Amino acid sequence: MENQLFIYNTLSRKKEEFKPLVEGKVGLYVCGPTVYSDSHLGHARPNITFDLLFRYLTFLGYKVRYVRNITDVGHLENEAEESGEDKIGKKARLEQLEPMEVVQKYLNSFVHNMENLNVLPPSIEPRASGHIIEQQQMVQEILDNGFAYESKGSVYFDVEKYNQKYKYGILSGRNLDDIKTNTRELDGQSEKKNSFDFALWKKASPEHIMRWPSKWSEGFPGWHLECSVMSTKYLGEQFDIHGGGMDLTFPHHECEIAQNVASNGREAVRYWMHNNMITINGQKMARSLGNFITLKELFSGKHAMLQQAYSPMTIRFFILQAHYRSTIDFSNEALQASEKGLERLMASVKTLGELSPSDQSTVDVASLKEKCFAALSDDLNSPIAIAHLFDGVKMINSIKAGNEKISASDLEELKTFYQNIVFDVLGLKEEETADSGDNQALAGAMELLINLRRDAKANKDWATADKIRDDLSAIGIELKDTKDGVEWSLK
Template sequence: MALYRDQQLKIYNSLTGQKEVFKPINEGHVGMYVCGPTVYSNVHLGNCRTFMSFDMIFRYLKHLEYKVRYVRNITDAGHLEDDDAGEGEDKIAKKARLEQIEPMEVVQRYTVDFHNILQKFNLLPPSIEPTATGHIIEQIEIIKEILEKGFAYETNGSVYFDVLTFNKSHEYGKLSGRKLEDMISNTRELTAQDEKRNPQDFALWKKAEPQHIMRWPSPWGDGFPGWHLECTAMSTKYLGETFDIHGGGMDLKFPHHECEIAQSEASTGQSPVRYWLHANMLTMNGKKMSKSTGNNILPNEIFSGENDQLSKPFSPAVVRFFMMQAHYTSILDLSDEALLASEKGYQRLMDAIGLMDSLVTGKTSDLNIQDWRKRCYDAMNDDFNSPVLIAVLFEGVKYINQLREGKASLTEEDLNVLKKTMNDFVFDILGLESQAQDSAISEKLSGVVSLLIQMRNEARASKDFATSDKIRDELSAMGIQLMDGKEGTTFSIS
């Protein structure tokens, strides 16, 4: 029997503002769509946080033995920097012009970067990773539908979604908690040459100016799709007209996701998504990381330590652990101090896990492992509460250390539950990686260190503390720490 039947997962749904019991449309199957990046520059750490959060969610759903189809798109069609002006240049085209390369070279370069970085952070690839430019036909079809239903109009080769008309029969703004009347009263005057009937209207199709490189033929002439449309087209194509989970960054809630809802409801008559999930922002110096403002840090700058914000390099796993220590719906602020604290905690966790295989079993158990295991699931079932999970996992760390010191005892059965649970949650679900070195090298290294430990013990036995301390201190300087315990000396490499 599948694990999900034993677990009651609750998810905070942005649409209703409440935690709801998760029930997929088709039992045992989950369709999940997450808005991916626009590939016109290097992915920064803030972007990574969102994808990492949904990776953790993907992993947990899979762990619960759901069959998950996870679709995460690549936006490879540039969108106008200023939608209203009509004169704006799209970001990919701009980058291509600045670097004197083809737009698709820009796309390729940053798609590769995106994949490389996510791999370093140990993200699983999605089931499908569709591109916007690969779905122009699907987007055009949706525009036709919306036009037919009377929720859009064509002006001068462009097609706009008619928000006011839509709002008469539907509720525009229900996701972001906005009221159309408020939005109207708050907007400035239309610019004189604007093609839109109302400022709230948004583009489904934009006519391409002659100099615009990325262009496709359509019933309305050469142009390119509006920036909300691709997600509607691709999510519908691969997940159906209504699917289970739609995720993305908080900054996409309005207008992007609001427009997606409008587009789907206008074309199919159905609300597209059951559960809307929004991951919160990563900040630095108290401000949102953002490509356009420059307040961001690139993952490679963290891994190398070459940046102004941090005192030292941090490994991808430590950064991931740091992020998992905050709930995905909370704002998280990046700082050197916080990363240093996480690094130590991460190390303690990994050291304990490394000890698991050497633990001995007893006849009785004086730790309630089943209850502990249940609390791990409870944490994740409560809207993927990874920080609470980590708190419970640190109880597991305490258990392991107590067992190692002989201060507690577990039966073989319980010990196996402890090991499996730690491995499941730390590696499979949180997606942390032990920084295992090349196994051939690490095997030899561990032989060498064992030899040194033996020599040190001999020195200690003969009270030659000068020698024993020298071994200990010099290894420590190399990042190899010796730990004396009841059962002998072990070591950890940092």
């Protein structure tokens, strides 16, 4: 392993050296999507962040089991409205679909988006609806251990009682007294002993269509239970890393800890990692705030706030150019900057393949490599790693221009390094263009036009040469005269 990895642990609020529970193996759990609508830009962040972690751990030689859940039983939409419906049930009513049809539709959409973003599929993608029995078992364990109570067919976690033996709020830095005085009183909480108690099992109201039988009532599992249950099932009572968005720290992850401790007697997670939010005009992008742009809209450019379409790799690169614990602000300008930067980086990768070695090097490949991995090992500092990569771009271009030299062995090392970091770890990829061979007819026609223009130029017939170039440009095809011939691309 090249470097010792340090990661920021939300529990301790500092960077800690990462040491897995079992030598050479890592258990990783990340809160996945609730599949009731199309994913937006904000959802891309945790998936890309933890994809980077997954890829880097794998690169370092760990055998990683990455579990990312699919929430398909629905959380409560809004308790204050006393609707008792969950998100998925509500949407299903609106669209006249079966709840599981809605789940499938948006699950497919999510998977498609992730493939576009080159996010690797996790090792296991468990669905909450497939673990109802296990969730009921955990509810019973918590009841048996005396940290929950039944009320009108629902089961609630007894936070006060839990707090007497353990401490509630260790992750988010809260204490129960503060929560008591500051928790807003919501309607429909008369069943609970305290407003901050949370549901483990919820009795379904008559209009609630997603429901399962249980000894307490026909109902559905509480908001936070599935993650405790599925992480335990697939990673064990204790595992290495749990990730998710910062907005899940409280109450979701706090409740998860309480559930694990209440049922198993000890904390499950050793390192908690939280990614920050994507903002738009300085405010968090969120479905509930209505200021979101879906990934589909970004890829197609069809949204009032978008000046153009942005490719999946541009989105990925944009996200990787900020550290995962910082907010990152969306704007067309920022995205366009990422697009240009990525183009330059990928162009240099191509150039790298064309370099010829010299008998010795005037460049320091080893140092570049070391700095890059050091950055990634420092709590996944991808922006720094990318900055060093741009130093590499300069190195590659200078070699190409004849200003620097590289030995055959250094060249091999540099190629391997770029393969490792750009493709394997950062997960970038070449995006398909029309000239990549999937459209033979167009490629043939372009060759013809390029040859006609070449002949016109040879005859100093600039009018014809420029007409070909300008007219192609008008229909969205860009010609580039390079030293090595004419290149074309769809714009």
